[in-house]
Amino acid sequence: MKWIWGQGIDDFELMTNVSKKLRVKLKQDFQIIHPVVKHRKTSKDGTIKFLLSLADEMVIESVLIPSDNHYTQCISTQVGCSMGCRFCSTGIMGLERNLTSGEIAGQILAARSFLKQNNHPLPVNNLVLMGMGEPLANWTQVKKGLEVIRNPDALCFSRRKVTLSTVGVRGKLDDLGRSRLVLTALSLHAPHQELRKQLMPAAAKYNLGELIACLERYILAPRERITVEYVMLKGVNDSLSHAADLVRLLSRVKCKINLINFNPGQVTGFKPSEHEVIEAFQGYLRSRGFTVMLRKSMGSDIFAACGQLKTKIQDRQ
Numbered sequence: 001m002k003w004i005w006g007q008g009i010d011d012f013e014l015m016t017n018v019s020k021k022l023r024v025k026l027k028q029d030f031q032i033i034h035p036v037v038k039h040r041k042t043s044k045d046g047t048i049k050f051l052l053s054l055a056d057e058m059v060i061e062s063v064l065i066p067s068d069n070h071y072t073q074c075i076s077t078q079v080g081c082s083m084g085c086r087f088c089s090t091g092i093m094g095l096e097r098n099l100t101s102g103e104i105a106g107q108i109l110a111a112r113s114f115l116k117q118n119n120h121p122l123p124v125n126n127l128v129l130m131g132m133g134e135p136l137a138n139w140t141q142v143k144k145g146l147e148v149i150r151n152p153d154a155l156c157f158s159r160r161k162v163t164l165s166t167v168g169v170r171g172k173l174d175d176l177g178r179s180r181l182v183l184t185a186l187s188l189h190a191p192h193q194e195l196r197k198q199l200m201p202a203a204a205k206y207n208l209g210e211l212i213a214c215l216e217r218y219i220l221a222p223r224e225r226i227t228v229e230y231v232m233l234k235g236v237n238d239s240l241s242h243a244a245d246l247v248r249l250l251s252r253v254k255c256k257i258n259l260i261n262f263n264p265g266q267v268t269g270f271k272p273s274e275h276e277v278i279e280a281f282q283g284y285l286r287s288r289g290f291t292v293m294l295r296k297s298m299g300s301d302i303f304a305a306c307g308q309l310k311t312k313i314q315d316r317q
Helices: 002-006 020-029 101-117 135-150 173-179 193-199 201-205 208-216 240-249 275-287
Strands: 036-042 048-053 059-066 071-074 078-080 095-098 124-129 162-166 183-187 226-232 255-261 292-295
Touching: 036 101, 048 101, 059 101, 071 101, 095 135, 101 124, 101 135, 124 135, 135 162, 135 173, 162 173, 173 208, 193 201, 193 208, 226 275, 240 275, 255 275, 275 292
Parallel strands: 071 124, 124 162, 162 183, 183 226, 226 255, 255 292
Antiparallel strands: 036 048, 048 059, 059 071, 078 095
C-alpha cells in the first residue's frame, strides 16, 4: 500500500523493505498499470485537462482546477455515463463500462506524476468525484477506490477534502451516507419531479419526494451540510417561481446550494441563464435563509468545465 499508492512506485524491485523472494514472486504474477496521460490541454485560466488511457485502451478525462495554493482534481468513475442528463456532454455519449477501483484512484497518481515531471509547484489537495459517470452506479468499485484515497498509508486524503456528486441512486445514497468516506453533493437541477425527469431521464427511477426524504435523514456531522447542485438553464429552471419551489423542497434538508453556469459543449437545446436572472434567483434563495454560491466555471475554453467532459477521441482531435 505504501509503495504503490503512497509513493507511486510501479516497479517491485524498488520496494526495498519487501523480501527479495517475494519481490521475484510479485514480478512474476502481477503488473502495476496506472492510467497514462495520452493527451492534455491547458486552459487560459490554468485548468489542465487530461485524456487518460487505460489498460484496455479505453479513455477517460480528468481535470485539475487551480486555486491560490493547490489543485482540485475532478475524478471520473465510469467510461461515459448512463444517466442521460440532457444538458451534459458525457450523458449523451452513453456508458462504455465502469472503472475499477484502481483506475479511479490511479487518476490521482497520473496527475501527481505529471505535475512532478513538469515542475508544477501546486499540490493536489482536493478531490471531486464529478467527472465522467455516476459514482453510485459503480458504488462497489468507487467505495473500494475511496478507501485507498482515504487510507493514511495510501493517498491520505481527509474526508473533508473529498466530495462525491450524485444524481441519487435508490439504495446507494443511504449507503454513501453511512460510509462516512466523503462529503456529498446532490445534482438536483429542478425543484419538482416532472421537470427533473425531462432534464435527467434517470430521475424517473427515484421519486423526488423519496430522494428528499433520504436527504432529510442523511448522516451528517454537526456543522456539515449536503451541497445541492443546480445548473442554471435559460427559460427552463431559472425563474423566481422555480426558486420558490426549491425553497419549499429543501426546507427540511440541511444543505447549501451551488448554482452552476450552464457550459455549452456538444449539447444543443439549452442556453445559459442571464447574469441578472442568476443574481435574482440567488438573492431570493438567500432571503429565505439558504447559503448560496455561484460556482465559477473553469476550463470552458478547453471543454473541461462542468458537463463538458466527453471522450470520443475524434472529438478531441
